[in-house]
Amino acid sequence: xxxxxxxxxxxxxxxxxxxxxxxxxxxxxxxxxxxxxxxxxxxxxxxxxxxxxxxxxxxxxxxxxxxxxxxxxxxxxxxxxxxxxxxxxxxxxxxxxxxxxxxxxxxxxxxxxxxxxxxxxx
Amino acid sequence: xxxxxxxxxxxxxxxxxxxxxxxxxxxxxxxxxxxxxxxxxxxxxxxxxxxxxxxxxxxxxxxxxxxxxxxxxxxxxxxxxxxxxxxxxxxxxxxxxxxxxxxxxxxxxxxxxxxxxxxxxx
Numbered sequence: 001x002x003x004x005x006x007x008x009x010x011x012x013x014x015x016x017x018x019x020x021x022x023x024x025x026x027x028x029x030x031x032x033x034x035x036x037x038x039x040x041x042x043x044x045x046x047x048x049x050x051x052x053x054x055x056x057x058x059x060x061x062x063x064x065x066x067x068x069x070x071x072x073x074x075x076x077x078x079x080x081x082x083x084x085x086x087x088x089x090x091x092x093x094x095x096x097x098x099x100x101x102x103x104x105x106x107x108x109x110x111x112x113x114x115x116x117x118x119x120x121x122x
Numbered sequence: 123x124x125x126x127x128x129x130x131x132x133x134x135x136x137x138x139x140x141x142x143x144x145x146x147x148x149x150x151x152x153x154x155x156x157x158x159x160x161x162x163x164x165x166x167x168x169x170x171x172x173x174x175x176x177x178x179x180x181x182x183x184x185x186x187x188x189x190x191x192x193x194x195x196x197x198x199x200x201x202x203x204x205x206x207x208x209x210x211x212x213x214x215x216x217x218x219x220x221x222x223x224x225x226x227x228x229x230x231x232x233x234x235x236x237x238x239x240x241x242x243x244x
Contacts, residue, residue, distance in 0.1 A: 005216065008192055009223045015141030016231045019134055024238045031241065045238075070130055094127065101131045103239060109138045110232055116146045116167075117225060119153065 021055055021063050023106055026072060026091065026099045035076070035088035038064065064089055072098055143177055143185050145228055148194060148213065148221045157198070157210035160186065186211055194220055 028044050029036060036044075041064075042057045067073045072095035077085050091099070150166050151158060158166075163186075164179045189195045194217035199207045213221070 004193075005220055005223070008194070008220050009227060012141055012144065012224050013227050013231070015144070016227065018140055019137030020231060020235050022134065022137070024235055027239050027241070071126075072130070098127055098130050101127070102134050105131060105135050105138065106235065106239075109135070109142060110236075113142050113146055113228065114232075117149050117228075119149075 017055060017059070020106075021059065022067060023099075023102050024055075025060065025063055025067060026095055026102065029073060029089055029091040030096060030099055032090075035090045037086040037088050041089070067095070071095070139177060139181070142228075143181065144189060145221075145224050146177075147182065147185055147189060148217055148224065151195060151211055151213040152218060152221055154212075157212045159208040159210050163211070189217070192220075193217070 024045065025041065028041055038057070038060060042060055045055060045060070064073065064075075068075055068089070072092060073089045074092050075087050075089045077087050080086050146167065147163065150163055160179070160182060164182055167177060167182075186195065186197075190197055190211070194214060195211045196214050197209050197211045199209050202208050
């Protein structure tokens with residue numbers, strides 16, 4: 001029963017991350033002054049969270065690829081002296097525009113959820 | 123391009139809803155004084171939102187069934203004088219417990235996302 005409950009909580013976190021990770025990655029790349037590669041982005045994700053990020057580094061890469069596939073990011077691969085080539089991501093003009101829409105959707109959804117949860121107290 | 127951007131925004135809303143609708147439904151049933159059927163739950167969802175709910179009524183039923191399948195809700199079917207039988211949902215003890223965990227996950231994720239978005243302003 002305990003393990004079952006834990007699995008249900010993990011599933012919920014995963015479902016929440018489905019939308020929020022895309023939003024957060026796009027926001028990080030919108031304020032980056034230069035193109036970023038995966039590890040740099042992961043470091044900024046860590047820095048943004050006080051108590052451990054609910055996002056594993058390995059889950060970033062498919063999301064970055066998906067954002068690129070949607071035309072919201074572009075990338076270029078560059079050789080690295082210290083290891084394998086690195087893929088650097090930048091936000092596109094379309095990405096900047098979609099980010100503004102996503103922020104609105106996020107605020108509305110967040111307020112809606114918070115409003116419903118608060119209803120339980122009053 | 124415009125239509126494409128709209129499709130990306132709809133996809134994002136759908137992804138956000140994947141986790142949040144379960145949370146909201148569980149919260150509504152946690153504070154209900156008696157078992158609720160679908161239409162009653164949908165009405166409370168509408169009441170919780172100022173500017174139109176981002177959730178269609180038809181999307182509630184699969185989520186209710188999924189929550190029941192996870193043991194978080196129980197249901198009973200009762201005949202109705204005014205139409206087809208109605209399925210009444212109640213939250214289970216397990217559901218009350220999982221709701222507390224989900225609220226924690228939600229708060230952490232929300233603060234994490236808001237923190238990342240605010241980082242872009244400063």
